[in-house]
Amino acid sequence: MRLRIVRALCLAGLLGCEGVVDDGLAGPSDGLSPGPAASATPGPAALPRLTETQYRSTLEAMFGTDAPPTPVEPDTNPYLFFSIGAASTTLSEVGTQQYEENAHAVAAHAMDPSRRDAFLGCAPASVDDACARAFLERAGRRLYRRPLEDAERARWTEVARTLGEGDPARGLTLSLAGMLQSPNFLYRAELGHPEGPHLVLDGFEVASRLAFLMWNTSPDEALLDAAGRGDLSTPEGIYAHAAQMLDDPRTRRAVGQFFAQYLDLAALDGIARDPATYPQMTPTLARSMRTEVELVVDDLVFRREGDFRELFRTRRTFVNDELAALYGVTAEGATPITFVPVELPASGPRAGVLTLGAFLAMNAHPTETSPTLRGKYVRERILCELVPPPPPGVATQVQSADPVMPRTLRERLEEHRSNPACAACHDAIDPPGFLFEGFDSIGATRATDHGWPVDTSGALDGTPLRDGRDLGEALADDPRVSACVVRQLWRHAVGRLETRGEEPALRALHDAFVRSGHRFTELLLELAVSEAFRTASPPEEAAR
Amino acid sequence: MKRLSRRAMLRGVASGVAVSLALPPLEAMLGARGAFADGSASGPFFGLFFWANGTPWHAGHGAEQAGHPDLWTPPSIGPGHAPSELLAPLSRHSPTVITGLTPHTDVPDSPPGQGDGHMRGFMVALTGDRPRSEGFDHPSHTLTALRPSLDQVVARDPAFYGRTPSRFRSLHVGVSEARFHDYGHWNAISYNGPGSQNLPISSVAQLHAMLFGVPADAAATLRRAHLLDAVRDDASSLRARLGSGDRQRLDEHLEHLSEIRRRLELSTGALCTAPGLPSDGDLLTRADALAQLLAVAVHCDLTRVFTFMLTSPASVHSFTDLGVPDGMHKVCHDGGWEQVRAITLQQMTCFARVLDRFAERADPGGTSLLDRGVVFGTSEYGEGFKHGNAEHPVLFAGGGAGRLARGVHARVPGGNLADAHLTALQALGLGTTEWGWNGGQTRDVVAGVLR
Numbered sequence: 001m002r003l004r005i006v007r008a009l010c011l012a013g014l015l016g017c018e019g020v021v022d023d024g025l026a027g028p029s030d031g032l033s034p035g036p037a038a039s040a041t042p043g044p045a046a047l048p049r050l051t052e053t054q055y056r057s058t059l060e061a062m063f064g065t066d067a068p069p070t071p072v073e074p075d076t077n078p079y080l081f082f083s084i085g086a087a088s089t090t091l092s093e094v095g096t097q098q099y100e101e102n103a104h105a106v107a108a109h110a111m112d113p114s115r116r117d118a119f120l121g122c123a124p125a126s127v128d129d130a131c132a133r134a135f136l137e138r139a140g141r142r143l144y145r146r147p148l149e150d151a152e153r154a155r156w157t158e159v160a161r162t163l164g165e166g167d168p169a170r171g172l173t174l175s176l177a178g179m180l181q182s183p184n185f186l187y188r189a190e191l192g193h194p195e196g197p198h199l200v201l202d203g204f205e206v207a208s209r210l211a212f213l214m215w216n217t218s219p220d221e222a223l224l225d226a227a228g229r230g231d232l233s234t235p236e237g238i239y240a241h242a243a244q245m246l247d248d249p250r251t252r253r254a255v256g257q258f259f260a261q262y263l264d265l266a267a268l269d270g271i272a273r274d275p276a277t278y279p280q281m282t283p284t285l286a287r288s289m290r291t292e293v294e295l296v297v298d299d300l301v302f303r304r305e306g307d308f309r310e311l312f313r314t315r316r317t318f319v320n321d322e323l324a325a326l327y328g329v330t331a332e333g334a335t336p337i338t339f340v341p342v343e344l345p346a347s348g349p350r351a352g353v354l355t356l357g358a359f360l361a362m363n364a365h366p367t368e369t370s371p372t373l374r375g376k377y378v379r380e381r382i383l384c385e386l387v388p389p390p391p392p393g394v395a396t397q398v399q400s401a402d403p404v405m406p407r408t409l410r411e412r413l414e415e416h417r418s419n420p421a422c423a424a425c426h427d428a429i430d431p432p433g434f435l436f437e438g439f440d441s442i443g444a445t446r447a448t449d450h451g452w453p454v455d456t457s458g459a460l461d462g463t464p465l466r467d468g469r470d471l472g473e474a475l476a477d478d479p480r481v482s483a484c485v486v487r488q489l490w491r492h493a494v495g496r497l498e499t500r501g502e503e504p505a506l507r508a509l510h511d512a513f514v515r516s517g518h519r520f521t522e523l524l525l526e527l528a529v530s531e532a533f534r535t536a537s538p539p540e541e542a543a544r
Numbered sequence: 545m546k547r548l549s550r551r552a553m554l555r556g557v558a559s560g561v562a563v564s565l566a567l568p569p570l571e572a573m574l575g576a577r578g579a580f581a582d583g584s585a586s587g588p589f590f591g592l593f594f595w596a597n598g599t600p601w602h603a604g605h606g607a608e609q610a611g612h613p614d615l616w617t618p619p620s621i622g623p624g625h626a627p628s629e630l631l632a633p634l635s636r637h638s639p640t641v642i643t644g645l646t647p648h649t650d651v652p653d654s655p656p657g658q659g660d661g662h663m664r665g666f667m668v669a670l671t672g673d674r675p676r677s678e679g680f681d682h683p684s685h686t687l688t689a690l691r692p693s694l695d696q697v698v699a700r701d702p703a704f705y706g707r708t709p710s711r712f713r714s715l716h717v718g719v720s721e722a723r724f725h726d727y728g729h730w731n732a733i734s735y736n737g738p739g740s741q742n743l744p745i746s747s748v749a750q751l752h753a754m755l756f757g758v759p760a761d762a763a764a765t766l767r768r769a770h771l772l773d774a775v776r777d778d779a780s781s782l783r784a785r786l787g788s789g790d791r792q793r794l795d796e797h798l799e800h801l802s803e804i805r806r807r808l809e810l811s812t813g814a815l816c817t818a819p820g821l822p823s824d825g826d827l828l829t830r831a832d833a834l835a836q837l838l839a840v841a842v843h844c845d846l847t848r849v850f851t852f853m854l855t856s857p858a859s860v861h862s863f864t865d866l867g868v869p870d871g872m873h874k875v876c877h878d879g880g881w882e883q884v885r886a887i888t889l890q891q892m893t894c895f896a897r898v899l900d901r902f903a904e905r906a907d908p909g910g911t912s913l914l915d916r917g918v919v920f921g922t923s924e925y926g927e928g929f930k931h932g933n934a935e936h937p938v939l940f941a942g943g944g945a946g947r948l949a950r951g952v953h954a955r956v957p958g959g960n961l962a963d964a965h966l967t968a969l970q971a972l973g974l975g976t977t978e979w980g981w982n983g984g985q986t987r988d989v990v991a992g993v994l995r
Binding site: 046071073077088091095100149155159177181187277 | 660722723736739772778779781782787796804871
């Protein structure tokens with residue numbers, strides 16, 4: 001990845017280089033400023049392995065929910081996204097073994113005599129009778145997300161014949177187990193085929209891309225049929241199918257999964273709070289906070305098809321009983337497992353996702369808040385800026401509160417401003433973070449910090465703001481925010497960071513997003529039909 | 545015993561002969577493996593034990609860290625030294641302690657952040673080299689290794705396993721699941737190379753099943769082995785379409801298939817009595833449970849290389865049982881010296897418990913399993929308050945099948961951390977004579993540690 005310093009805040013050479021840098025390719029003012037009208041150059045095709053969710057949901061769709069669950073290699077999320085981890089890491093030996101074991105367990109389950117006939121729809125008398133051929137064809141197309149090639153058809157028929165040792169059912173079970181651990185199933189080969197200077201995805205590869213983008217799972221029979229008919233060879237055809245897919249519950253789930261990664265909600269999973277400091281913290285509270293954000297996103301994107309930017313200023317949220325208590329709002333019908341819609345009070349301190357428990361708690365420490373973590377999140381996650389690490393050798397600890405002469409955390413963080421080595425970055429990070437000082441480590445409002453009244457004033461890029469709600473309003477109107485979500489969706493969709501050649505395509509997507517009134521569903525459709533999403537550059541060298 | 549050639553098997557299958565042939569008895573497939581399982585084996589095993597966040601800081605780490613006593617470095621040098629306060633839990637295993645080491649490996653300034661004590665520290669401590677600069681990204685803490693970690697160097701050295709690798713070339717366990725970051729390299733300490741890691745197993749039940757849940761049906765197991773040849777062939781057309789990076793990823797996957805195939809052919813389950821499933825629990829209980837299973841696995845020669853990650857690099861594990869509510873990483877940063885002292889003592893107590901499980905198993909001749917071991921213990925840096933890399937802690941436990949001196953304290957102020965790696969490799973009897981990269985190159989071992 002190329003890094004470019006957008007704002008040199010540092011005294012370069014004297015202190016080493018500190019500064020807020022942006023990854024790249026974005027202009028300083030809006031993250032995706034209009035550039036020269038260059039045409040997009042496709043980036044390289046990635047080869048993501050199926051994520052755990054994609055692998056499991058594909059098996060579930062084919063073999064039912066009672067298929068044996070077995071462990072698989074955990075996903076990793078460099079640059080926030082599982083798709084990037086899936087495209088950049090190498091499967092471990094244990095992971096390979098787990099696929100092997102799963103393949104046999106699942107195949108044995110599907111071909112168990114008690115359900116084999118129902119699964120096959122016929123009874124094979126030999127490994128190459130009509131029944132067996134139809135089975136291999138169907139299972140192969142579903143698993144490989146394209147029709148089998150001749151050599152593959154011959155291979156799995158031969159396996160059934162040789163290893164089945166005269167028992168066609170046993171042979172077909174082994175062929176199925178073979179396909180279930182084949183790289184053709186486990187890796188998404190959306191690689192494209194030469195057409196002019198670029199590679200262009202064929203209909204089946206488009207079906208695969210669409211399905212993983214919109215549903216986070218493999219294409220189903222209907223989508224593969226559409227690819228087979230040639231429906232997915234034109235932007236119009238893709239648009240028609242993608243628009244239909246929007247109504248599918250799988251799309252809502254997949255969009256929720258994207259937002260969970262973009263907003264880093266997994267960071268809530270591990271949070272612990274000191275019970276002495278925070279008696280309100282329960283084992284379920286963090287999970288409730290995550291659910292709340294998921295419901296807010298789903299409501300905004302799908303139920304109301306609203307303006308994405310509302311996410312940062314909406315007073316509409318969904319609470320269960322413990323969140324209602326945390327926020328001090330009445331929520332009729334809320335129980336531990338029932339979330340009900342509420343309108344947060346217009347006069348209260350909360351509006352927008354950054355004033356909800358999830359953001360506030362995940363960016364705080366077990367015993368005290370962290371304006372630094374909160375400000376860093378705003379910079380990196382919401383604005384797509386890049387905050388460099390502290391320069392080597394500087395003290396990074398914040399003085400502990402003195403029990404005799406306590407000071408607020410804000411005062412203790414003054415060190416960040418008085419020391420120029422720290423100030424270079426913390427001047428950009430801490431002021432937006434201070435805006436949330438009215439919320440403690442679990443997201444409850446507070447009036448004092450170590451006995452002193454809290455000061456919630458702060459700033460974003462030098463513009464003074466009063467509190468987190470103010471910041472939400474500012475972010476909602478900031479084009480860097482909408483450009484950032486476009487960039488993040490792109491990374492999620494293609495399984496890698498953007499290349500410089502793709503910047504025009506990202507700008508075009510952002511323009512379309514703006515024109516649609518920032519409707520996220522429209523952004524998905526624009527992405528689905530964009531040429532950049534259907535093309536790739538050839539690999540840097542031909543494989544041998 | 546005559547070893548049945550795999551090629552012979554394949555020829556049989558390919559020509560259809562195997563259809564009418566009864567599959568060969570399991571014993572024929574086992575080859576020379578059985579010889580190792582009866583307790584007569586004398587070759588060394590290698591363990592890599594890792595704990596997070598170093599040791600409590602003191603003036604030896606730097607001027608800013610001064611003001612606290614050094615509770616790590618034993619007060620005297622040489623064999624028969626008195627253990628320090630923090631090493632007291634390990635004293636029953638007479639570990640050899642090396643103090644004063646520091647990574648000599650250079651780390652570039654750009655992209656920024658690689659020189660951070662954690663990232664520089666754990667990569668150098670595990671691989672002898674710096675993190676790979678290409679693709680390094682600080683905010684998402686994405687980083688990868690440039691080369692294999694020490695355990696994989698051992699497992700792949702032809703002089704270590706020879707032609708009869710154990711059923712598992714290496715095993716990897718991790719105790720605490722607390723994560724500083726979700727990205728895999730922060731949660732694994734074993735690497736094959738860039739982007740390729742050996743993720744640890746933390747489930748006691750999963751490790752038990754993997755080691756001892758061997759299918760009883762030998763014929764079915766062999767069919768599974770043969771199926772893998774077709775799986776490999778099936779990847780060839782995909783492989784031909786890939787650029788070099790993805791081709792390398794796929795090739796590693798295909799190499800793993802060969803390894804799994806070998807493992808299926810070597811179903812040694814019958815030769816190893818499966819222990820009961822130990823109970824899982826807090827850090828110490830789980831460390832104990834995983835160690836029990838690993839010790840059986842090593843004893844039965846199911847493996848001879850393992851890594852044991854007690855806590856992951858920059859761990860945010862909360863030692864609430866010690867009255868420390870905050871995550872460990874923050875406690876270090878915040879200067880909670882007394883808490884870090886208690887945490888380090890607890891981590892050494894866990895290390896000692898792991899070693900107990902190897903010490904208590906003996907070969908028929910009465911030799912303790914630990915006597916055959918080279919267990920290399922290390923952390924990611926000297927201390928976590930300033931992420932200081934001075935005084936990088938290194939411990940050796942076990943007798944290295946006679947090659948490793950026990951109970952020695954070797955002090956090498958400013959010495960090259962890579963010397964400790966080379967010492968470990970030579971303690972295993974490998975012919976390695978040089979080690980280290982990018983400024984950390986060495987041909988020296990730590991004096992007084994090898995016998």
